[in-house]
Amino acid sequence: MDLTPDEIADKEFKKSFALWSYDDNEVKEFLELVSICYEEALVKNRKLEEKMEDLKTDLEREKEKVEAKKREAAEIKEDAQSEAERIIKEAEQEAQKIKDEAELKAERIINQSKKRASKVIDIEKEVKSDFKNLFTYLLNSLENESDLEEIEDKFNQLVQNPEGEEWNEE
Numbered sequence: 220m221d222l223t224p225d226e227i228a229d230k231e232f233k234k235s236f237a238l239w240s241y242d243d244n245e246v247k248e249f250l251e252l253v254s255i256c257y258e259e260a261l262v263k264n265r266k267l268e269e270k271m272e273d274l275k276t277d278l279e280r281e282k283e284k285v286e287a288k289k290r291e292a293a294e295i296k297e298d299a300q301s302e303a304e305r306i307i308k309e310a311e312q313e314a315q316k317i318k319d320e321a322e323l324k325a326e327r328i329i330n331q332s333k334k335r336a337s338k339v340i341d342i343e344k345e346v347k348s349d350f351k352n353l354f355t356y357l358l359n360s361l362e363n364e365s366d367l368e369e370i371e372d373k374f375n376q377l378v379q380n381p382e383g384e385e386w387n388e389e
Contacts, residue, residue: 224258353377 227250353373 222257224254224261227257228254349377 230250356373
């Protein structure tokens with residue numbers, strides 16, 4: 220049963236002429252005091268309920284903020300993951316490009332080395348052939364001692380010019 224402060228203040232008690240009856244003024248004063256206290260309690264209760272509603276509203280607002288921050292964090296995480304994947308992909312592509320370029324360069328160096336080796340082999344063959352020809356010439360010339368000076372000149376030319384370039388014949 221709900222009572223209002225006015226109902227408490229206006230409450231009338233039956234009067235009796237018995238010896239133990241209450242003093243009417245004391246009862247009224249007490250009821251007035253109870254009425255005031257009750258009204259203050261109701262006001263305080265209303266304020267607390269309003270404050271509780273405000274706090275509920277604030278709580279809901281904060282929950283929404285937390286959820287928004289969670290969504291934002293998830294988006295940031297997703298963006299960071301995408302960015303990391305993009306960077307990794309670019310790095311892998313760059314690494315592949317560097318590898319391909321290195322392989323191409325190595326292949327060119329190998330081909331150049333093969334050409335140089337082939338050239339050295341050709342020069343060696345030419346020098347051997349020239350030496351053989353000179354040796355044959357020398358053997359044939361030994362039969363004729365007058366050609367000894369000429370042989371010495373050609374031999375000196377060969378020693379001074381080992382690349383196999385043609386020597387000067389006089």
